[in-house]
Amino acid sequence: MRATTILKYPVIPHVKHSTPLWASNASIYQVNVRQFSPSGTFKAVTNELSRLKQLGIGIIWLMPIHEIGQVKRKGTLGSPYAVKDYYSINAELGNDSELKALVDQAHELELKVIFDWVPNHSAWDNKLVTEHPHWYARDYKGDFRPSPWWDWDDIIEFDYSQPDLREYMINAMSYWVNKFDIDGFRCDVAGYIPNDFWRQAREALDEMKPVFMLAEWEDRDLHEYAFDMTYAWSWNEVLHDIVHERASLDKLRKYYSWNERAWPREAIRMTFVSNHDENAWEGTPSEKFGDAEHACIVLSCLGQGMPLIHNGQEAGETKRLAFFEKDCIEWQEHSTGALYTQLLSLRQRYTALWNANHGALMHQVPNNHQEAIFSFVRQDSESKWFMIFNFSSQHKQVSFKEDLFTDEYIDVFETSPRLHDLFTDFELDLEPWEYRIFMREY
Secondary structure, eight states: OOOOOOOSSOOOOSOOSOOOGGGTTOOEEEEOHHHHSSSOSHHHHHHTHHHHHHHTOOEEEEOOOSEEOOTTOOTTTOOTTSEEETTOOOTTTOOHHHHHHHHHHHHHTTOEEEEEEOOSEEETTOTHHHHOGGGBOBOTTSOBOOSTTSOOTTEEEBOTTOHHHHHHHHHHHHHHHHHHOOOEEEETTGGGSOHHHHHHHHHHHHTTSOOEEEESSOOGGGGTTTOSEEEOHHHHHHHHHHHTTSSOTHHHHHHHHHHHHHSOTTOEEEEOSOOHHIIIIIOOHHHHHGGGHHHHHHHHHHSSSEEEEETTGGGTOOSOOOSSSOOOOOOOOOHHHHHHHHHHHHHHHOGGGSSGGGSOOOEEOOBTTTTTEEEEEEEOSSEEEEEEEEOSSSOEEEEBOSSTTOEEEEETTOSSOOOEEEOTTOEEEEOTTOEEEEEEEO
């Protein structure tokens, strides 16, 4: 009888929870219900779900739907991140039945819905302030405090060393899963909350149904027990700096090296050119990225990561939306919407472009203009993708080294696709900010 070998140093997986399979090829769409329509209601969002399905969306992220605090409110309508009651619905948006109808209709269309959750802080007039004042953090004077170093003076911060606060927050999250059958949460400033709380929350929620958890943070350790996806803030920041010639293209290569080597393969990174913070405080995509906007969008969708579409991007995101007032999106047909529709359709269809460990790694193809041209291959048994981006304001004639890219492809953006035989001596002329996406289907 053979003795069982006990490994002295076994490999222990970093990620110890399971991401729902429906997230494998999903893209995510952020909805600011207040600004999404003139009425600013759940009903108006429900009416647009079929359109979002056609756009290629898989996950609908609703910004906070709770009643907003009055005390120290910013602007006329206040920030949805100043929560007055975690069990409430903001009456300006609708009621219980209308919210449930939104979720039910999304599920009918095979879309998933996640709620924005704000666990780090509450409004000053949340009832917890008087009922459980010991649940809140204090400043050096012993007073309630907003998050330190920020101008978030419309909120005060919780203290997660209090076990009863943890129980309350997990029960509140569970309430929305149980009553409305939502599919998970986007968690605001998740890194300000202890990781052990997130482990407790994920375990409790998964007992009800497999949930999807998105952290507004960039930290690999959040993936260990709780989160399926984290923000790729650094991806966005590096591209912005490259476009404005404040960083070299090697910074982008270093991001992907870091993402491949330091993060677990199961970790989904959310790549984006806009979100509500970017739009309100930094600028629209055209303001931030100029002529490079579409190149950045293409990379966000076809490179590694799950793309986020901020509501209004498909209509050209023509303005910065006022954060504390009513300020409707200006809806129109736009080339950006057509681009997203094509890109998200490709992501859904081809497994090489899927998320995290369900998709293929990016492999660099060196070229003769490494300072300006970003080129790589993604490949699996079903398809091969050769992608080239000119991240510069100069025309470039590009040739490529090694032979990883050589094959027969179609150009996915050609009106009448034809076969391109790409050999080792292949050269390509690229205008400023131009990109070419070649694909071979096996």
